[in-house]
Structures are given as structure tokens and as C-alpha cells.
Amino acid sequence: MPGTKHLLLILAVLCFFGKTQAQYIKGELNDINGRFVNAHGAGILFYNGIYYLFGEIKKGKTWLVPGQQWEDYRVPAGGVSCYSSSDLEHWKYLGIALAPSTGDSTKDLDTGRVIERPKVVYNYKTKKFVMWMHIDKKDYSYSQAGVAVSDKPEGPYQYIRSVRPNGQMARDMTVFKDSDGKAFLIYSSEDNNTMQVCLLSADYLSPTERYSRILVGRRREAPAMFKNGGKYYLITSSCTGWSPNAATYAVANGPMGPFREIGNPCQGPGAETTFDAQSTFVLPSKDEPDNYLFMADRWNKLDLPKSDYLWLPLTVDKGKVIIQQQTGD
Ligand code: DGJ
Secondary structure: OOOHHHHHHHHHHHHHHHHHHHOOEEEOOEOOOOOEOOOEEEEEEEEOOEEEEEEEEEOOOOEEOOOOOOOOEEOOEEEEEEEEEOOOOOOEEEEEEEOOEOOOOOOOOEOOOEEEEEEEEEEOOOOEEEEEEEEEOOOOOOOEEEEEEEOOOOOOOEEEEEEOHHHOOOOOEEEEEOOOOOEEEEEEEOOOOEEEEEEEOOOOOOEEEEEEEEOOOOOEEEEEEEEEOOEEEEEEEEOOOOOOOOOEEEEEOOOOOOOEEEEOOEEOOOHHHOOOOEEEEEEEOOOOOOEEEEEEEEOOOOOHHHOEEEEEEEEEEOOEEEEEOOOOO
16 A cells, blocks of 8 residues: 555656646647637747747638639638637637738738738847738738737737748748847748748847748748757648648757758657648747647648647657657547
8 A cells, every 4th residue: 555655646746747748639629618729820929927829710611712723722811819828738718819800802911811820929128029920812922921019918919011021932930039039030932942031120020131041942831940959940841731741850050050951750650741730839848948849730621710739749859859649649
């Protein structure tokens, strides 16, 4: 029979694993009111001990844009949602962080256009929350990076404008904030052939003239960047529309590269399709330096609002990135 000391230890171990495992998801994610979390192509901001989740609101009927050479399935762009949590498990809906507009299809935020992959960073100097996102026309020919700003993490965000950084196309994107406070926009460019990394201005509201071309000619999208042991890691997917493919990761000594491609971080059955998902963000653990949360979307191209999620542990072991499904998955 275990003594009280042993029972307490067993309880502590169970609580620890229960807590760390609970944030992992394969499928639907519901908020604390039991409603489906509508936050696709998401990212997380950790601010003042709270996690803020931002993502695309996908609502309405999915339709196929005629005359395209690829499966251009679209759904009305519903703006950007925000949820908060203190444990990455219980999510509270805080509302629409960035509202779309209706009635003028020439406007960036019109529901008939594309608002994808929103990412928020906090600027300690200006005390503003800055959101970057992919803004496009339904045929993806506009290829611009949109920026919005707010005084509060949950918004409402005020839309400023969209740009092509240094005249370069910008589609799938993310923002990475380094430990020195510099922030970088990372985006699929040059017709998705090459990625670029652009240093943002000190207020994070504009691209600067400093940018680099990375993964040249490799046709990568869905970027997610993180830092470990002084190195910069970039996970990306291949370009296959809404269908999943194999992720790869690359490593560099600085956020602007040059990046060296390593290989697929996913291990085990399903690794060749990123376990039927596409990367969107990597969140560092606040306690464990080599542990991260890998976040990905499981797109349902025929019914995009029914797309759900895959959140898995990501670890870095002596420079090697590993993403594995949980036992029993
Ligand atoms: C893949 C991208 O990663 C998504 O964000 C979205 O743009 C789809 N392509 C559109 O097909």
C-alpha cells in the first residue's frame, strides 16, 4: 500500500500530465460555453499571464471560384476572432477582434475577399497590439499584407492599410518577435515560389527596406517561426491548396536567414501529411525551454467552417525538431 507521501506524488504526476496533455487537440475545439472555436490559421499572443488566440472566422457557405486552375474554395471572410485562456485548455470567446465590412468589394476587409492567418504581437515601446494578416482578392492575385492596431489585446483592432512589402507579393504569413524586441514579417512571395522575411519598423506598423529571400524556389507556405538555443527555426508546408502535405523545417542563425532545410519534423504514421494538417503557429512553453505547442489547421475544403484543429507537442532535442502524435491517437 503506498503511503500518504507516495499518494501525493502520484497525484502530482497525474495533475502535471493531465494539465500538459489537455491542451493537445485533434479535431474540434470548443470554448467554455460549448461553442466551436472559430479561429483558423490562428496564432497566440501571451500577454500578462493570459493566452490570447486569434484566428480567421469562417462562416457561411463554401463555394468554388470559377475559372481557376486550382481548387480555389472560398467562404465569406468573417474577420478575426479572439479567445482567451489561462491554461491553453479552457477558452473564453472575447468577440470579434477585427470586424469585416460589407457592401464594397473593393475594400480590404470586405466579406467577399480573403482575410487569412492573423498574428498579433505586442509593442512595448508604443504599448500597442499590432495584428498582421494576409489580405487578398478571391483569386489571390492581390497578395498583400494587412495591418491593424489596438490598445487592448482583444481589440477592437483598427485597420490601417495593406501593403506589398518593398513591392513584393505577400500571401501566407506570420510575424515573429525576437527577444530584442525586433519583429519580422515572414510571407510566401514571388507567386509562392520563394519566402521572404522583412524587418518591421520599430512601431511594427510598416515593413522596412530590410528584407531577405529565403527557401528560394522551394514553393513553401504556412510559415511558423520559433527560436531555440539561439537558433531560428521555420516550419512550412508545401503549396497544395487546402490539401495537406509534408511539413519541413529549416534552421538559421538569425531570423532573416540564410535558412538551411533539414526535413520533416513529424514522426510516425501520418507524418507525410503533417497528420492531415497544415502549420500555422508554434507557441513556446513558458516553463520548459525545449518544449513548444505546434498548432495546425485541418482544412475541410468542401465545408471550410467545419475545418478543425491539430495541436501537438513539439520538442527540440539537440537541434532536431520533433512533432509526434500523442499515444492512443
Ligand atoms: C493554403 C494556405 O495555407 C491557406 O491559408 C489558404 O490560403 C489556402 N491555401 C487557400 O487554398
